[in-house]
Amino acid sequence: MDGARIVLLGAPGSGKGTQAERLVEHLGVPAISTGDMLRAAVRDGSELGRKVESIMASGALVDDQTMAAVVRERLSKEDARAGFQLDGYPRTIGQVDTLDGILAEQGVELTGVVRILVPEDELVRRALARGRADDNEEVIRHRLAVYRDKTEPLSRHYEARGLLREVDGHQAIDEVTESILEALRAA
Numbered sequence: 001m002d003g004a005r006i007v008l009l010g011a012p013g014s015g016k017g018t019q020a021e022r023l024v025e026h027l028g029v030p031a032i033s034t035g036d037m038l039r040a041a042v043r044d045g046s047e048l049g050r051k052v053e054s055i056m057a058s059g060a061l062v063d064d065q066t067m068a069a070v071v072r073e074r075l076s077k078e079d080a081r082a083g084f085q086l087d088g089y090p091r092t093i094g095q096v097d098t099l100d101g102i103l104a105e106q107g108v109e110l111t112g113v114v115r116i117l118v119p120e121d122e123l124v125r126r127a128l129a130r131g132r133a134d135d136n137e138e139v140i141r142h143r144l145a146v147y148r149d150k151t152e153p154l155s156r157h158y159e160a161r162g163l164l165r166e167v168d169g170h171q172a173i174d175e176v177t178e179s180i181l182e183a184l185r186a187a
């Protein structure tokens, strides 16, 4: 599947990150996680990291303009030229427009959007089991609410463009990977 340009959509805890890592070898394109990039910036204590630290800890979204700069720079790197999987971007309709703009400048288009579906109870259970310091139940619920309000609408948008593929994320990890590959093959 040369030249896959994919967006992975799914709530926090849906397994996007895990699946993205597993898909690297199947699709031969890098997994780009904006959450990982921001966490690295926080660890490094960079200007970006200082700006986003408290926003991330609260479960809110970093503003679209800041994210646009992060993603534009990352997608301009050599390894993303032949394709990519985006894990955690776009998360708002504004970010959809930004991504379309960046890709148009590069003369390429998305090849698919995969939405990983997991029931909300299971998402909360997974998040609590993960037990990260910033993952108390209040923050988890807030993250899920932000996802529902800001990011869920993106699936309808991509569906209207004929790009959306839905996958049941409440299965064994291997089965989810297989379902995603199948969904992309059917595309």
Ligand code: AMP
Binding pocket: 012, 034, 035, 036, 038, 055, 056, 057, 059, 060, 061, 062, 063, 067, 087, 088, 089, 090, 091, 095, 143
């Ligand atoms: P994630 O690991 O993708 O759940 O991202 C962790 C946190 O980073 C999110 O809760 C947001 O605060 C921030 N973040 C990551 N990606 C984005 C994005 N595309 N837009 C806004 N904030 C983001």
